[in-house]
Amino acid sequence: MYSFRTVSVIPDLPEQICRLKELARNLWFSWHPQAELLFSSLDARLWEEVNHNPVKFLLYADTEKLQKAAANPAYLAIYSSVLADFDKYMQGETWYQKTYPEQTSQLVAYFSAEFGVHESNPVYSGGLGLLAGDHCKSASDLGLPFVGVGILYKQGYFCQRINREGRQEAHYCFMDFNEMTVTPAALPEGGEVIISVRLPGRDVYIKVWQLQVGRTVIYFLDSDLAQNSREDRLLTAKLYGGNQDTRICQEIILGIGGVKALRRLGIYPTAWHMNEGHAALTVLERLREYVQRGLSLAAAREVVRSNTVFTTHTPVPAGHDVFSADMVERYLGEFYGDLKTDRDGLLALGWDEGRQGFNMTKLALNHAAYTNGVSKLHGVVTKKMFSHLYPGIPLEEMPIHAITNGVHTETWVAPEIRKLFEKYIGPEWAGNISDPHRWQNVYSIPDQELWETHQVLKGRMIKFVQNNIYRRMDRNFQPLELIRECAGYLSKDVLTIGFARRFATYKRAYLLFTDKERLARLVNNPERPVQIIFAGKAHPADQPGQELIKMINEVSAEEPFKGKIVFVEDYDINVSRHLLQGVDVWLNTPRRPLEASGTSGMKAAVNGVINCSILDGWWPEAYNGENGFAVGTARDYENEEVQDREDARSLFDLLEQVIVPYYYRRVEGVPREWVRRMKDCLATIPWQFSTERMVKEYTQRFYLPAAGRGEAFSADSYRLAVRVQEMKKFLTENWHQISFRAVRVEQPPLLKENAEILILAEVFLGPIRPGDIVVEVVYGKVSDHGLAQVTLMPLIFKRQVAESVYEYETNIVLIRGTSGYTLRIRPKDDCFAHPFELPLVKWADNF
């Protein structure tokens, strides 16, 4: 094909409403319904056609309509109030400024392969991207100095069309960035930002775009430039498209290109956050910077590590990106020289012995002072997955943390529910979402009012779904009478279950279909029927996922299910928002423990929609017996078939015996007990599972300590980094020499409560100095796998007994019941981010 340039001519907006242009370029509008109204009220149809993209909307909006609005006092009143809110938001004092006035020069850079901020920017595939988008919004709300870095995929993920046979078709369309809410990033001195990354035999040029999300900026990288070859222009075409080569190129662009882009923009972050292993190559580029400044690779690793945060999301090892040594050589070989190392030295940074390859998750783990999973359960699963890297270290003490995901509450709450919050929690309800006390006020919402509001949302959702099905049937040339029928699909009076998420097999969309007879009875119960709405995309390479979509579509066309089980095509943020604001029950059936967190249920809860979920991911933390429903129990299974069978059975039981009767039990038309549960859900879930709480947690636990460490490690020509690195090396090389020579315990013959035990230990340290280690008592409850809920008590240095032999002692006081205790030696350093930053330990033998 021939090539051409595109230009977009922006219409002149009438003077009175010219700041619409500014609103259109800031995603702030997307979580402020009044701001959205400024666009949608001008031309509701066009607003839908452009999928809520305000830049495109203004490009195509009718001049006459704009002029009419500019002369309409009612419109102008909303316009002024929205802009006043906007200005206040952008300039007002924030949580961060108030809480950390001394830390305003810190800056967090957050790297993610996908960002799901809004449907108008379809550069996300699922939960990972949505989380990143919501993270940015809360960073903005809180005033955290923060930038995001991602990739601007020209074709996004893909659009899903369901064809006549019920199969998914993946459609890719090229986006015109000029018609989107992004703008080219600009150099301080003016001009576009173009950087390059090295790929085998060539440089690939990357243009930097930016997206304004409230106060936060996300920088996006784009290889679709005329300077690049045709193939290279397509490197950033598709999210999760192509093969391993595409994947490593995209990761090079994100990680290495991302760091270079920030530098070109004059941005020097003080804390670096890698959201999932896709972003791990930031590590290499940052190492290169330090090695080029004269640091050894080993010391550079300590500097990089000191202020790096890594969040892992994948609970199965097979889900982590691993590249062969050959690929690393081909794509990253230039780093051998730049890092003053060789092939083995580079591979060692992220080598995965088990999978015999270069593992992005390991690269990230090895270079992050702070690593976390995304729910408490996932934290434990992650520890188990990596326990081989921490030999001898108890699970609960491994240096892997948990920060549970959240959602950006204001983004997901329906405008009508927001009004209830304003009325009953207070007009400032969104000012401090993570404060639990104010949420108690939801109990003062009258049952009737909450229920009627929910019914309004349900009605809107059903219309939306009918439209979606209508459009699909029309496009597929289905018979007219069938098309007409779909206006009668779904009813506002029927208990409605929603299930929408990526069609990854572990999410088990098929669970209800494992017993079709029972399902038929459930949906066709004459007094108490049930209807179910499905939506979701399967990755184009995921055959089983696509089969599942086909199966559900086939079933939904069959008689006892027609109009009662429906599939909504092209799941995206817009579809997601409609469904989880309008259904009665949000269903989640992952194969435990494969759902790292899950966030759609949190979004549903913000709207008083009740969760019915397997106790996986976030749900065990949220579920309190009253605020939703739990499927099955929190147990582990060895066999997947057994697990499916038992989970399906408990799901049906729960639906038939509890959920359905509950829902249909009415007092004066209102299901009182159901509404009570809706309120329990509103009182207990949104504050806790908000990104406001989550970003505060990242800030306090990781970002600020990381920034402090980064500064300390870099001071005085990286003196501390060099010292820590030398100390780690020395301890690692000599640790095997450490041993317990003798342990003596003196205890009274009868152990009463508060009895003291005296413990004396003689240890041999070889060349290691007593100051570099700690000898400690570990005691706690006796459990199946050793000691649990342990308490640590350091022994006190008493004297040197002989060459390299030292004596330590302490008293411990035992609590009632049976406790276990033992002794160990571990490295100690004030500069460690975690007691086991250096994972070495020596336990007392035969104790």
Ligand SMILES: *Cc1c(COP(=O)(O)O)cnc(C)c1O
């Ligand atoms: C929230 C959301 C997700 C993630 O939902 P899970 O429950 O984690 O599967 C995926 N896609 C969209 C469009 C979402 O809004």
